[in-house]
Amino acid sequence: MTTDAIKDRTGAGVLGRTLGRMLGRQGSGTQFVMGAGLLAAALWALNGGPFLNLVGQSCAVYAVAAIGQSVLIGSAGQIALSGAAFMAIGAFVTGSLAGTPLETFPFPLLICAVVGWLVGLLSGLPGLRFRGLYLLLSSLALQFMVTAVTKNYQSARHPAGLEVPPLHIGPLDVSTGQSFYIVLITLLATVYLVVALVERTGVGLAWRAIRESEEAAAVSGVDAVRWKLYAFAMSGAITAVAGCLMAYLVGRADYETYNLNLSIALITMIYIGGIRSRLGALTGAVIITALPYILQLRLPGWLAGLGIDANWYTENQSIANAGLFNLLFLLVVLFEPEGVQGLLGKAERLLRRTLSGRRTGRTTESPA
């Protein structure tokens, strides 16, 4: 710490010193780069016209879902494959509320959060009895059961899917374009802040303790059962809210959207971005949501430039993208579990080492 301070004083001017103090800790540079990048991307999408607005809207919705999953998987360390099930619950609750007095805006969101909280609590019960593989299997069971229930409900009542009315806040129509994007970003920021605040308290500490070692946490007086259930409930609530927003984004709720592949995609997001932080979850959500659009626009051109026939890609776009994401997921889980954040962190460490190496080199030279 003191050597850092000395180094800062040798830095150039006040700006360097404050920046140096802010970025003094390993990892903070990575966070700064990721945060700034996300913020820039969000602002770019805001003023980028209808298409970018649309991409930004889906990014924001998936980002909320990814935060929901990262509370459970990243913070509390309980790997579950049921993200899409909770989104389905949110979407179907929103769809069922359409036409009732409760369809006015904040109510569907709040009801989704409450229902998601309760189902999350229920889904946490298996997690009390076992963890690891068995929990993974029980979440798989939940995913399939929710899909079956929503499918049966939908085919019995609304074969074409449940319609969701355009989003209004008071008299204002905010269902499309920039205004909808602003609403989504505001909600995303709110969720982010709430989770950040919760994790700053003892709750976050308890989750981290449970993640590292449940036995050790219990021995140190952490009520593992209680906080684990809270993690499941909070994750369920946030993910269900994401499902509600998704329903508003698409304009309907259809069980086919919320299949196992979506659950896997959500887990891929938080692993690719960086499993240990919310910033990682956001980054992963943006990467996985935006990448298909970029590939669709650019990849055929790139492949043609390399002299490779791009037909196989353009004809099988969604399958090829799914394959690519699955490959990324596989590699990230096995070889770089910290994802993008881990890679940036490594680069930062390298940069710091070379920088401090040069500085120490200079100090050894100067006395001579």
Added chain:
Amino acid sequence: MSVVAQAVVGTIVTGSVYGLVGVGFALLFRASKVLSFAQGGFMLLGAFVFYSLVTGGRPFLPAVLVTMITVAAFSAVVYVLIFARVAAREAFATSVATIGLAGVLQAAVGIRYGTAPLSLPDVVSTRAFRILGAVVQVADIVAVVMAVTVVAALVLILRHSQIGLRMNAVADNATLAVHLGISSARIATVAWALAGGTAALAGIAFSLRSAVDPVGVANIGLLAFPAIILGGLGSVGGALAGGLLLAGIQNAVRIGIGAGWVDFVSFALMLGFLFFRPSGLFGKAEVVRL
């Protein structure tokens, strides 16, 4: 009467397919505590390699053998190249990563063969028998014979051969087995090869009866999870028994309640077993808590 008889026949055939996929899960879990989500992917690979060979004019038996060996070799190579280094340290991370492998295999097959269902030309005799009011095709008998042969062979191998005994030793106590000079990496490679081969057979058995498409076949691989939990994770014979039991329950639900509730009941059953009897009907109790 004939509806029930037909349902029983369907149960035995479907159960055999579940069993064939399930033995692979059991072998892998015993050898390395890895629960592979990629079994459906290997099954898919088997079905489509077999499809290519058969439509290319190869006769039935050589096609089965070539498919099995190809997929087994591929599975072993994938393990050695991608999973081996991590699997030894972290069985759980490896299990999670196999989800990705399943998706990659599914996408590869989808790009190569398209997503529309493909049906095989008649490779085995199209003759059908009538037994107690149920129509039984030769393909059904072939599928069941395959499953019974594979499970019997595996049980014999595990009981009596050198490699089988080593696999049992690793399943019992991996650390001790390694201290006694058994290479757990080699055992795991063999287990991956066997799991790939049996999954390929499951794919073949499935494609004899139904049109195959990437999504449908991969779903069979996922539906094998309730089957193996019923039978007991890590029990080879239990995988077949669990498969038959699950298929029977599914048919009962289909007839009694409606086809829309088959998945729900299957997975609710799995959840119930996870809660109250995680070792399944035939599993050993000590492999339960992870």
